[in-house]
Amino acid sequence: MEEMVERWLIANGITYRRADDMETRLDFYLPDFNVYIECKRFHTERIKDQIERAPDVIVIQGMGSIRFLEALVSRAIAMKATAA
Numbered sequence: 001m002e003e004m005v006e007r008w009l010i011a012n013g014i015t016y017r018r019a020d021d022m023e024t025r026l027d028f029y030l031p032d033f034n035v036y037i038e039c040k041r042f043h044t045e046r047i048k049d050q051i052e053r054a055p056d057v058i059v060i061q062g063m064g065s066i067r068f069l070e071a072l073v074s075r076a077i078a079m080k081a082t083a084a
Contacts, residue, residue, distance in 0.1 A: 025050070
């Protein structure tokens with residue numbers, strides 16, 4: 001799942017760092033937005049502890065959610081490009 005998210009971050013030119021090596025131990029950090037992303041295939045009991053590690057966390061749970069968010073981000077960037 002993380003690889004899918006990483007591919008669409010790259011494809012859409014979104015600056016990110018793999019956050020799993022940082023203090024938060026979340027999957028991604030988006031410095032331009034000061035937002036973290038945590039990917040989960042399904043709900044786990046430890047998600048509460050994980051999202052408490054940072055003030056702004058997007059939790060993507062499930063493959064359908066990843067596909068939706070990818071389409072949403074791609075369309076938003078395409079609309080921004082055509083408006084410019």
